Amino acid sequence: MEFIIFDLEWNSVKKPDDGKFINEIIEIGAVLLNEQLQETDSFSALIRPSISEKLNSYVKSLTHIQEEQLKNQPDFLTVIQTFKRWANRKNCVFLSWSNTDLHVLAENYDCFLHQHKVDFIRQYADLQKYVSLFLKTENNNQVALGAAAEQLGVDTRQFALHRALDDSRLCAALLRQTYQKKRFKPYISNVLAGTFYERLLFKPYYITDPDSPLLDKKIFMPRCPQCGKKLQRTGKIRQNNALLQANYRCEKCDAAYRLRVKCKKTYDTIDIKRNLALRRPKAVVSEQPGDAVGS
Ligand SMILES: [Zn+2]
Known part of the structure; x- marks a missing residue:
């Protein structure tokens, strides 16, 4: 050789x-x-x-x-x-x-x-x-x-x-x-x-359509980090550059969250990075359940 x-x-x-x-x-x-x-x-x-x-x-x-x-x-x-x-x-x-x-x-x-x-x-x-x-x-x-x-x-x-x-x-x-x-x-x-x-x-790319058939819908169903209950989504899943994001709240804990998800398609995988963060109390006060909440 x-x-x-x-x-x-x-x-x-x-x-x-x-x-x-x-x-x-x-x-x-x-x-x-x-x-x-x-x-x-x-x-x-x-x-x-x-x-x-x-x-x-x-x-x-x-x-x-x-x-x-x-x-x-x-x-x-x-x-x-x-x-x-x-x-x-x-x-x-x-x-x-x-x-x-x-x-x-x-x-x-x-x-x-x-x-x-x-x-x-x-x-x-x-x-x-x-x-x-x-x-x-x-x-x-x-x-x-x-x-x-x-x-x-x-x-x-x-x-x-x-x-x-x-x-x-x-x-x-x-x-x-x-x-x-x-x-x-x-x-x-x-x-x-x-x-x-x-x-x-193959050029990896970010999936930015929340309805993409490549995505498992469960990634948009986070649980409350405090009580473990399923969070309720309070607005649409929206694209923000390479991210998909949506707002949630937990009735029990009276807490509001924002979920940000990055979904990268490679040749044979979809890499998902999720980040769930507590939203500022100010936003919780002004938010009506069920409404789409602006950022
Ligand atoms: Zn909770």
Whole structure:
């Protein structure tokens, strides 16, 4: 088995046709590692952007890539063909630091080649997820490449961070530092099969329609935190930005509450966050039971 670790630099731009944002790739870098994780080849190419020649100042300061450097470079379609020829190998696992890079590659494939599956990547592993096994991370936060290197005692001074080839090389150093065949294996996905890309490209969204069939009506039936009785709703369930909210009261405790619910749809779950808070006594006095109460 061989490994290709790739890294991309991109510029976020608005597409003229539909006004949606896309992360337009401006650089691809990659290293090829053999079974012993030694670097046997590398790939590095700058790309002349097709959508916008102007780079965001953030991108320029992060990567130190200037617009003038990209002017005479080949475009995405040309570079991706060259990369594909270089990277098209049997029994090779592709890796990147978080699956964002694969997501961006798929997004550019979709935009410029009108297909969202990156056809030459058959096996993929998220290196950030794997390396996290060896880090002391809080709350499963996604760790930046430089921070992970520091924790693992890898000296980053020899790498130009935020440039595609050097980031790939730094990733390779982290893989060498942590690689255990048995522990790594479960992180490899067969990406062309099943629903891998559907999951990768799914955009989570908030459900803001209280009548959505995706929602269990019970989430709007809270109990009184004091006496445990079911609260009575005193107004409509209304949308407030990403939230759904409604007012309630408990007759027994003579208390008024506001329930706020955030319902996030991901590919296969609906994450519900509920917050029930006591309303100020002033609001209780002015409120008539059964009326819709303004906020
Ligand atoms: Zn009560």
